[in-house]
Amino acid sequence: MLRPDLLLQPTPKGLYCPPGDFYLDPVRGAVDRAVISHGHSDHARGGHGKVLAHPDTLAIMACRYGASFAKATQALDYGEPVSINGVTVWLSPAGHILGSAQVVLDYKGLRMVFTGDYKRRFDPTCASFEPVTNTHVLISEATFGLPVFRHPDTGREIERLLHSLATFPERTHCVGAYSLGKAQRVIRHLRLAGHDAPIYIHSSLEKLCAHYQSVGIDLGVLVTVPAGEQAKAAREACRGQVVVAPPGSFEGKWAQNFPDPVIAFASGWMSIKQRAKQRGVELPLVISDHADWDELTRTVQEVNPSQLWVTYGREDALVRWAELEGRRARPLRLVGYDEEVS
Structure with a gap:
């Protein structure tokens, strides 16, 4: 051989x-x-x-x-x-x-x-x-x-997100998720868990989410969050909703401009408390690909x-x-x- x-x-x-x-x-x-x-x-x-x-x-x-x-x-x-x-x-x-x-x-x-x-x-x-x-x-x-590293059940992490959403209905839940794969997976898991409301997404996710939809992966109703000055009024509509965005968008004030945001992050690294703390994550979701x-x-x-x-x-x-x-x-x-x- x-x-x-x-x-x-x-x-x-x-x-x-x-x-x-x-x-x-x-x-x-x-x-x-x-x-x-x-x-x-x-x-x-x-x-x-x-x-x-x-x-x-x-x-x-x-x-x-x-x-x-x-x-x-x-x-x-x-x-x-x-x-x-x-x-x-x-x-x-x-x-x-x-x-x-x-x-x-x-x-x-x-x-x-x-x-x-x-x-x-x-x-x-x-x-x-x-x-x-x-x-x-x-x-x-x-x-x-x-x-x-022993990752918890994904469904349990999604339930934690939905529980927070129900507990704080006046707050926007901003979920950091990598733009290819993780973002679409989080959205689809939310749909399977019964979350039928529109999910708001960062504009950089729009093209990839559309591709997933085009091959038959049902992500439900997605609404792109507008950028620029007009975004402030539009973001009020996100109160009590889920917003999914790539990790890089959380490095500035993009997520902080939403009404009373709960900052969440979906990653296997969220099992390390120090990493979550460094990123200012209030709701760490241990969801890994x-x-x-x-x-x-x-x-x-x-x-x-x-x-x-x-x-x-x-x-x-x-x-x-x-x-x-x-x-x-x-x-x-x-x-x-x-x-x-x-």
Whole structure:
């Protein structure tokens, strides 16, 4: 069987496949050929020559970067194999956001699976994670790769938001959520919990929310909050309502201009009280689009690879856990990927 380091190699630009001559999620400069796991900007950049990804990821990249974000694109549905210079490539759902995928490489009897970012819990806005069997090398993220990170039930966090809304009906509830994936997920969970009122959104969410709606993900009635001087009067209508906005909008006075705002934030990092305090968050919502410690370790046990390679985050703890389990493991030390969109 081929040695794994001959099929995939960590480089400053990202993971490189020499026999296939392509990169996985390259983020440092444009490359001739890229396979992209999902549409977050720390994994999917514009300017590459050829890009292969799930159709939803390609649509998201076009939505964010314009239709000409790459010289050529190839859409690949889940489970559909394609050969790139003799390397068979196929995608399996990652459960991270709409279109997110694990990238599976089969070559000369060796199977390597790159998870990209993933989670295992229910998400009504994307396909659920599917473990890939008969895997020799699993390349796993480790954003929350410490035993302290055990995320609560998402439904319970949504109920906390709705309880606060009912308790303080005169206050605007401003929820910080990353613009791609997290914002739409929070909105859809609110709908499933019975919140049928219009949900107000920051203008930067408008295009992505419209895309989610266009592929059949029902987000209900969304109202864009106007900007500029006219916004002050319009924001009075948000009293007692939910407003969803990207984290960057909370750095100035955008959220503070709403009537008596309750500042909430949806992120796995909200389990760390100091982070919530630093951001001035009154209602921390522990809602993550990444696997927590139990999901990470359960995935390794289910996939049962001969080797575990760990990247993106708390690598050492997961590597050490794997070694104590009797597994071969190594950290990759890839840089350039953002843990704040979690």
